[in-house]
Amino acid sequence: MAELLTMPKLGFDMAEGKLSEWLKKPGESITQGETILLVETDKATVEVPAFRAGVLLEILVEAGESVPIGTPVGVIGEAGEKVDLDSLGLDGQAAPQKAVEAAESTETAAPQEAAPEPVSPAEDGRVLASPVALRMAAELGIELRQVQGTGPMGRVIKRDIETYVQERDKAPAAAPSPPPMPTPSYEPSGAEFTVEALSGIRQTIGKRMTESKQNAPHFYVTMDIDMGPAMALRAQLNAVLPESDKISVNDLVQKAAAVALREFPKINAAWSAEGIRIQNQVNIGHAVARENGLVTAVVRDVDKKSLAQVARETRDLVARARDGRMKPDEMVGGTFTISNLGMFDVDEFIAIINPPQAAILAVGAVQKMPVVNAEGQIVAGTRMKATISADHRVTDGAEAAKFMQALKKALEEPVRLLI
Amino acid sequence: MTRMTVREAISQALREEMYRDERVFIMGEEIGKWGGTYAVTRGFLDEFGEKRVKDTPIAEGVIVGAATGAAVAGLRPVAEIMTINFLFLAMDALVNHAAKLHYMFNGQMKVPLVVRTVGGGGRQLGATHSQTPDAIFAHFPGLKVVAPATAADSKGLLKAAIRDDDPVLFIEHATLYQSKGEVPDDEDFVVPIGVSDVKRAGKDVTIVSYSKGLQLSLEAAEKLEKEGIDAEVIDLRTLRPLDTRPVVESVKKTNRMVVVEEGWRAYGVGAEVASRVTELAFDYLDAPVRRVAQAEVPLPYNRRLEQMALPQVPDIINAVKDVMYLK
Numbered sequence: 001m002a003e004l005l006t007m008p009k010l011g012f013d014m015a016e017g018k019l020s021e022w023l024k025k026p027g028e029s030i031t032q033g034e035t036i037l038l039v040e041t042d043k044a045t046v047e048v049p050a051f052r053a054g055v056l057l058e059i060l061v062e063a064g065e066s067v068p069i070g071t072p073v074g075v076i077g078e079a080g081e082k083v084d085l086d087s088l089g090l091d092g093q094a095a096p097q098k099a100v101e102a103a104e105s106t107e108t109a110a111p112q113e114a115a116p117e118p119v120s121p122a123e124d125g126r127v128l129a130s131p132v133a134l135r136m137a138a139e140l141g142i143e144l145r146q147v148q149g150t151g152p153m154g155r156v157i158k159r160d161i162e163t164y165v166q167e168r169d170k171a172p173a174a175a176p177s178p179p180p181m182p183t184p185s186y187e188p189s190g191a192e193f194t195v196e197a198l199s200g201i202r203q204t205i206g207k208r209m210t211e212s213k214q215n216a217p218h219f220y221v222t223m224d225i226d227m228g229p230a231m232a233l234r235a236q237l238n239a240v241l242p243e244s245d246k247i248s249v250n251d252l253v254q255k256a257a258a259v260a261l262r263e264f265p266k267i268n269a270a271w272s273a274e275g276i277r278i279q280n281q282v283n284i285g286h287a288v289a290r291e292n293g294l295v296t297a298v299v300r301d302v303d304k305k306s307l308a309q310v311a312r313e314t315r316d317l318v319a320r321a322r323d324g325r326m327k328p329d330e331m332v333g334g335t336f337t338i339s340n341l342g343m344f345d346v347d348e349f350i351a352i353i354n355p356p357q358a359a360i361l362a363v364g365a366v367q368k369m370p371v372v373n374a375e376g377q378i379v380a381g382t383r384m385k386a387t388i389s390a391d392h393r394v395t396d397g398a399e400a401a402k403f404m405q406a407l408k409k410a411l412e413e414p415v416r417l418l419i
Numbered sequence: 420m421t422r423m424t425v426r427e428a429i430s431q432a433l434r435e436e437m438y439r440d441e442r443v444f445i446m447g448e449e450i451g452k453w454g455g456t457y458a459v460t461r462g463f464l465d466e467f468g469e470k471r472v473k474d475t476p477i478a479e480g481v482i483v484g485a486a487t488g489a490a491v492a493g494l495r496p497v498a499e500i501m502t503i504n505f506l507f508l509a510m511d512a513l514v515n516h517a518a519k520l521h522y523m524f525n526g527q528m529k530v531p532l533v534v535r536t537v538g539g540g541g542r543q544l545g546a547t548h549s550q551t552p553d554a555i556f557a558h559f560p561g562l563k564v565v566a567p568a569t570a571a572d573s574k575g576l577l578k579a580a581i582r583d584d585d586p587v588l589f590i591e592h593a594t595l596y597q598s599k600g601e602v603p604d605d606e607d608f609v610v611p612i613g614v615s616d617v618k619r620a621g622k623d624v625t626i627v628s629y630s631k632g633l634q635l636s637l638e639a640a641e642k643l644e645k646e647g648i649d650a651e652v653i654d655l656r657t658l659r660p661l662d663t664r665p666v667v668e669s670v671k672k673t674n675r676m677v678v679v680e681e682g683w684r685a686y687g688v689g690a691e692v693a694s695r696v697t698e699l700a701f702d703y704l705d706a707p708v709r710r711v712a713q714a715e716v717p718l719p720y721n722r723r724l725e726q727m728a729l730p731q732v733p734d735i736i737n738a739v740k741d742v743m744y745l746k
Contacts, residue, residue, distance in 0.1 A: 130674075130704060131702050132674045132703050132704055133705065134702070135702040150744070151706075152744075157705050158705040
């Protein structure tokens with residue numbers, strides 16, 4: 001019996017997909033699982049496998065067109081079978097349009113039994129998942145809601161988690177053929193330009209940062225920190241530590257942040273539909289610049305590890321992040337992010353929150369400058385400016401300020417970082 | 420190693436144990452002059468004499484009752500019940516006496532009894548002669564239940580059963596007697612009771628079975644291999660005490676399991692194994708455990724209907740694809 005092939009939902013937030021290429025022509029036979037078409041999403045070009053064996057009887061949507069998920073794009077059946085679109089719930093000419101209506105009216109056309117149903121999380125908010133998928137998600141710090149379940153009733157199963165991790169892993173590499181982003185049309189200015197195609201990572205950054213700025217009401221608190229004692233301590237420590245354990249300013253900052261985060265759990269939190277998620281671990285993500293964009297390297301349990309261990313792990317992770325050798329689970333699970341542009345002589349800057357985290361810390365350079373001491377004299381001092389960007393849905397200004405005070409205190413009395 | 424049939428392996432185990440220990444004797448319907456309904460004890464009467472090879476009346480309650488008494492008194496009887504369907508007539512002797520004496524009398528007596536019997540369908544013997552009620556017997560603490568599939572396991576487990584001081588029900592399968600396999604020549608080759616065995620290593624799915632079901636499962640695994648699915652097949656061999664360790668280890672690796680048994684699904688071996696896996700490996704399951712078992716009807720006599728009611732290789736393949744979300 002002929003069955004409809006529909007535009008699959010290939011990501012949690014995918015609403016429509018661009019059919020980039022049919023790999024089969026009408027009349028060609030298909031084995032189950034064989035790739036029959038390519039679909040471009042905002043992340044990558046995805047191969048869509050046939051849900052059953054048979055023959056591609058008809059193409060309903062030509063390559064190059066974008067259609068909403070659930071839209072019938074082709075018909076698979078037996079060789080020589082006559083396609084009766086009416087019996088499939090479609091009339092010939094208006095196929096895509098009708099499907100659009102169906103998608104909009106939320107009552108999508110009855111999904112074919114064998115096709116992966118584009119089911120979103122159950123209506124009561126519960127995400128169906130197999131036990132092993134639940135465990136893997138917890139271990140890898142993946143939010144189940146982000147994962148498209150392909151099991152019965154949209155159940156998230158092991159292979160979905162694996163696919164999800166693979167895609168994340170792949171994201172930094174250039175997507176095979178990045179689809180053009182819809183851009184507003186500008187008045188022709190007459191100026192000449194060249195267009196650089198969007199890599200997968202640029203698209204991901206674009207999407208996530210836009211989402212963050214649009215959804216999370218940011219506010220910012222800046223503090224000036226006396227780094228004299230911390231720099232003195234660092235010099236002392238590095239004089240005795242082996243090369244592999246040498247401590248950077250950033251290590252002192254992240255260790256101090258971990259101490260402060262323990263004190264203010266709402267900064268070490270995430271916004272979610274169910275409520276504010278207070279994280280049990282302090283896992284600090286570091287924004288690492290690469291040629292084609294940013295990646296995050298996550299150092300786990302920073303609050304529980306010694307300064308030397310944190311320094312060692314961070315050095316290793318960042319080095320691997322730079323050459324793209326990080327494992328997928330080392331990029332996820334962060335509960336707070338630090339972005340440090342001190343090495344570029346930046347005085348101060350503000351960062352965009354990495355969702356769903358509640359806050360990010362932007363750190364500038366440690367600089368020598370004239371300061372007024374307790375006695376009212378102008379002397380040479382060592383200062384660093386740090387700015388927290390926080391999600392106002394999760395926390396408020398006073399709390400963020402107190403967190404910054406705690407951070408400042410930890411850095412100004414750095415001996416506590418050694419405990 | 421010698422290649423032999425399951426029938427020869429069982430016969431050899433009996434013969435070796437009778438030479439090894441003169442307290443071992445066999446009794447049952449037509450086991451002497453006739454040589455046993457399944458010809459396992461052919462020649463034994465001439466070889467060991469009437470004292471150790473006893474033909475009995477057609478009275479199963481008497482056979483198991485007398486054998487239990489002999490065991491308590493110090494002998495090591497191997498009683499044959501022609502088919503497991505007739506063992507219901509000996510239920511009281513088996514589960515109320517043999518299985519409980521050691522426990523109820525504070526260990527004052529041992530019951531080193533073996534009851535050999537034959538189960539299984541598929542030979543058009545009708546609903547009352549074709550049952551696979553193994554799970555019923557495995558329900559009773561105090562009674563060990565063994566149901567091997569291969570020649571080597573048949574020999575090794577029967578020897579272990581005869582040497583065991585507890586009552587052991589040894590279930591043979593009517594359609595496995597001709598099946599051949601390599602058997603170690605060592606006279607002291609014993610397969611321990613209560614140890615499951617990985618019969619085929621694989622990584623994609625765990626198929627758990629025993630007896631006839633094992634044969635079907637291995638066939639299914641071979642067919643699945645051609646489709647690129649690498650199944651691990653585990654032979655329980657003993658139903659009580661049940662060794663689920665290899666099963667749990669396997670499920671932790673494959674995340675999915677199919678249990679295959681010839682008996683009925685409800686309250687069966689598969690139900691027990693599935694339940695233990697949810698207790699011991701819940702966080703590793705990626706799909707609900709599937710059971711492949713006999714249809715819930717008295718087994719039909721009609722050949723086609725009988726084959727439809729019994730679990731078959733395609734049923735196992737379908738269940739495997741089901742738990743792998745391949746359908």
